[in-house]
Amino acid sequence: MPKTILVAEDEVDILKIITFRLKRNAYNVITALNGKEALEMLKKAKPDLIILDLVMPIIDGYEVCKILKADVNYKDIPVLLLTASATSNMLEKIKLTQASDYLIKPFEPEDLLKKAKKLLGEK
Secondary structure: OOOEEEEEOOOHHHHHHHHHHHHHOOOEEEEEOOHHHHHHHHHHOOOOEEEEEOOOOOOOHHHHHHHHHHOOOOOOOOEEEEEOOOOHHHHHHHHHOOOOEEEEOOOOHHHHHHHHHHHOOOO
16 A cells, blocks of 8 residues: 655645655655645544645744644654755754654755655665
8 A cells, every 4th residue: 555645845846846756656645835734634644754844834844843743643653854944053953843854955856755765664
């Protein structure tokens, strides 16, 4: 059975690229354009992985990640954060979220796929 990945990204072009790449590799993909939508999607389906942009409207990725990690139903789902900033301050904030990994934008779709597979326990 294919694994399900929730992708929360407010930049539509990036969301399309990620979705295309994941679907092409036989994953089910659920999408959200902001953190509030992402949290609503979790009520409908429990994904195997969450790919989460840090800077989004309504509820940002930091807050979504905090909510996930504090909830017994979702705390064990791996989270891959996407960020456009690679400053040391940003990387420190990422560590505090308890996310599983992160990827700096712009990224190669192949790098995203490698990290997703690793977090899903696949080769």
